[in-house]
Amino acid sequence: MIYVAGIDIGSAFSKAVIMAKNEIIAYDVMPSGGNYKLTAEQVIEEALTKAEISLKDIAYTVATGYGATSVSFSSETAADISCLARGVHYLFPAARTAIDIGGQFTRVLKLNDRGKATAFLLSEKCATGSGRFLQVIARVLQIDLEDIGGLSLKSKNRVDFNTGCAVFAESEAVSRIAEGAAKEDILAGLHRTLAAKIQTMMARLGIEPDCAVVGGGAKDMGLVKSIEEGLGCRLLLPDEPRIVAALGAVLVAWEKVSKGGRYV
């Protein structure tokens, strides 16, 4: 059996996917921490354990993401946008636009019928354009990050924010708490702020159906709903949206070994 691996070392989370015969057999996700090299070794080890194989069984490894160059055992690196396009295409062949809400950036991209990115935009260097914004607010509201989406969906009276800046939004959230606003209403307002940024990017890029949403932010159903409302369309959502870039990387790896004819 030929195994290949894809690693995505993101700014917030690292992911590893192992594939055999063009199918995912195992994956793992863990926080990236401050040592990308070590995290890469740990996340692949976890995935390998789940697959019940060892690193020497991996024929080819493609690394992507913010810390791709820190992956000591990779065969090559690939651009994250390209990997996202591959991953989205594998999951949703009809998708022509995708939104990736990552820890540091939000990326929006167009892809063709072969899973190649043909255009992309990244959010500006500002936390309000990324999942980092939600992390900041979760801390302020003293709630777990994974609870944000569910709480936001319960909102009955959304609080609208006056700022598009994460730093100011944090202090504005504190003010609203002091005024007695409910957490769910604050969260719904913050989701609207982030969704509006994403809508602007989509307007610049030009949305084409179908549109998928991936990345850690896509686990936040409150945010996904807010984006859907803003864009006026349903978004395709994978079961595990965090591993899509790693999935794209492993597909690149699979293509290498199958095209190269060295192993199959």
Place this chain on the structure above:
Amino acid sequence: MTEEKKPEERKKRRTATEAAASIGPMVKAMITDVQKAREEGKPIAFTFIACAYDEIIRAMDIVPSWVENYAGICGAKRDAQRFLERAESLNFSRSLCTYALCGLGFDSWREELGEMPPDAPWGGQVKPTVMLGSGQILCDPRNKWFQAAQHYMPDVPVYDVSLPYPAYADDYDFHETEGYYVKHIVEQLRGLIDFLEEQTGHKMDWARLEELVDLVDRTYDLIVDTYDLRRAIPTPMGTGDAMNTMVPIQFMMATQQAYDFFTNLNAELKDKIARKEGVIEDEKYRLIWGGGLPSWFALGDFNYFNSKGAVFPVETTYRTLESTRDFDIDLKKIKDPLEHIAWRWVKTWTYWYDKARKRPGSHPDVERLIQYIEDFKIDGIVMHEAFSCRSWHVGLIWQLNHLKKIYRDMPSLILESDIIDISSYNEADTRARIDAFIDTLEAVKDR
């Protein structure tokens, strides 16, 4: 004020042409010449690029000191932060033009010490005799910078020139009003000469001015001819080099040295073309640098593009001139040197107007992009949004969208950083964006 450590100088960037490689010593000599002029008591004028009065300063034997250039040098040497921080400590907002902040930080520090700040890049920027503002309806810091600098140099007078040009509208023929603009510009230039004569005691040498006006016309034409050689495939010179060869265009105009530089570059490019020697061996993607000033501390990114098979045969940045032979008037017939300068100015800025009016919905900036895309066989567009330079960068996204609307969709990349504030830059992120952009170019080519 903290005495920050001077950073280590970076390795020199690899250039494709010998001409570009020769620029560093030329700039250093230019800075040294200004320092020497100060010692010799010659009048020195702080001034800006694309000021249009290069000939006037030089004909009056006044030494120009290009403040944007010095800030750029600090940025390229990755030694601008301490001057930016000093300006910030003086209550200037960090969101202002970082060229201006760097200059203000430097000048205030020098005036406070009574000598150059420690380890000033290339010996430092000397105190001028006069400061010549030059907004050109393009850039407000070029009007306000020197007024602010007077806080630290109250004895240095400022003269503010702002040379206008007709606005573009597709339902209005600018030719109807261009003559009025010329008259206004001539008056501004006369005022400038009066000011300089009064402040420096140097009289205008009108015969010399006429010679220099002719030299500038010839230099403009030579530069356009030379840059057009870059249409060749493979291209013999990229934008990375053009960010060096902008020096004679912007800081040495109206000198024989600038003319000779482009004569040599022209010969070098022809030689490379004859030998089919390109910037890179395997040219896969031809890109246009479609707008935005560069990050002076990150010019190595052009080499990174090259390493991915991409070259830049053309750019709009710093190409602030057109061939005078292509103007719709015969400049040679305008004998009055000030009128000549004024017409050259107006015709340069309105150069794309008539072409734009012929394409429904077009605009001069977009028309220029279209022409370059076709002439230079371009596959994609790269722009740079420098956060601190809003006046130059504000319309870039609009231009891209408009290009798509009236011409065709092309792969595009917008880089984000600054001209000299290195804290805005992230090399890993920038290169990840470039990698992704290269992949999109490949995908579009395969389509």
